Amino acid sequence: MEIVVRPDAEAVAALAARLIADRLGARPELVLGLATGRTMERVYDHLVALGPDFSRCRTFNLDEYIGIPPESEQSYRHYMEENLFRRVGIDPGRTHLLDGMAADLVAEAEAYERKIRDAGGIDLQLLGIGESGHIGFNEPLSALMSRTREKALTLTTRRQNAAMFGGDPERVPARALTMGVGTILDTRELLLVATGSAKAPILAKALEGPVTAMVTASALQLHPRCKVIIDEAAARELGQRDYYDWVFANEPEWAPYRG
Numbered sequence: 001m002e003i004v005v006r007p008d009a010e011a012v013a014a015l016a017a018r019l020i021a022d023r024l025g026a027r028p029e030l031v032l033g034l035a036t037g038r039t040m041e042r043v044y045d046h047l048v049a050l051g052p053d054f055s056r057c058r059t060f061n062l063d064e065y066i067g068i069p070p071e072s073e074q075s076y077r078h079y080m081e082e083n084l085f086r087r088v089g090i091d092p093g094r095t096h097l098l099d100g101m102a103a104d105l106v107a108e109a110e111a112y113e114r115k116i117r118d119a120g121g122i123d124l125q126l127l128g129i130g131e132s133g134h135i136g137f138n139e140p141l142s143a144l145m146s147r148t149r150e151k152a153l154t155l156t157t158r159r160q161n162a163a164m165f166g167g168d169p170e171r172v173p174a175r176a177l178t179m180g181v182g183t184i185l186d187t188r189e190l191l192l193v194a195t196g197s198a199k200a201p202i203l204a205k206a207l208e209g210p211v212t213a214m215v216t217a218s219a220l221q222l223h224p225r226c227k228v229i230i231d232e233a234a235a236r237e238l239g240q241r242d243y244y245d246w247v248f249a250n251e252p253e254w255a256p257y258r259g
């Protein structure tokens with residue numbers, strides 16, 4: 001794992017977007033894993049501005065609420081259309097999201113795993129982190145080997161995501177479909193993005209604490225190619241900051257991104 005700390009949320013989004021655009025430039029048929037949430041809105045703004053070619057890539061989103069139709073503005077399908085898909089003109093047939101309205105959720109989850117496999121696996125997966133420590137919607141105690149499936153959401157998550165539901169956590173769906181932690185770890189490269197002081201305590205646990213199903217983001221420590229890009233506010237509780245800064249300043253892989 002490599003952790004890069006940038007001064008603010010804008011610089012974080014700019015760097016994350018450049019990395020994604022570079023991967024797309026190097027491999028136009030990239031299989032790209034996508035995430036939702038406020039943090040990603042800025043990342044997608046920067047990505048759209050960089051203007052990489054999405055015509056040959058395929059995308060798979062991490063998760064979707066159960067019981068919210070895709071055309072509802074509360075759905076992650078809608079979020080993706082608004083924040084990225086429509087703006088880059090990607091063929092909708094190349095974008096994949098779980099269907100939270102599926103009559104058979106087990107079959108939907110299995111079909112999603114199959115689609116990812118048939119696409120040759122995900123090359124780069126973008127991730128945010130929830131205040132519960134989740135990646136995707138893998139709430140505490142999600143098996144670290146879990147696959148795509150239905151998951152009950154914690155109250156912490158329903159509170160965090162209440163803005164789109166009139167500010168009322170009770171109106172946030174209680175369940176979601178999500179890639180499993182194991183599905184996420186199968187990805188060739190991972191990129192976690194987080195900003196703001198509210199994420200500082202959970203990031204310290206996830207990045208520097210023990211690997212535990214209580215904080216599913218801690219499973220990223222097991223992945224051989226995982227990059228974490230966070231801002232000063234989110235990095236506040238990290239203990240090994242000097243080392244992370246040294247790596248960013250000195251490792252050749254980061255040279256194009258330092259300026």
Ligand code: GLP
Pocket residue numbers: 035036037038039040062063127128129130134135136137157161
């Ligand atoms: C939701 C998504 C997560 C995402 C999280 C972060 O809960 N299911 O995949 O990581 O939001 O949200 P935000 O960027 O708004 O803090």
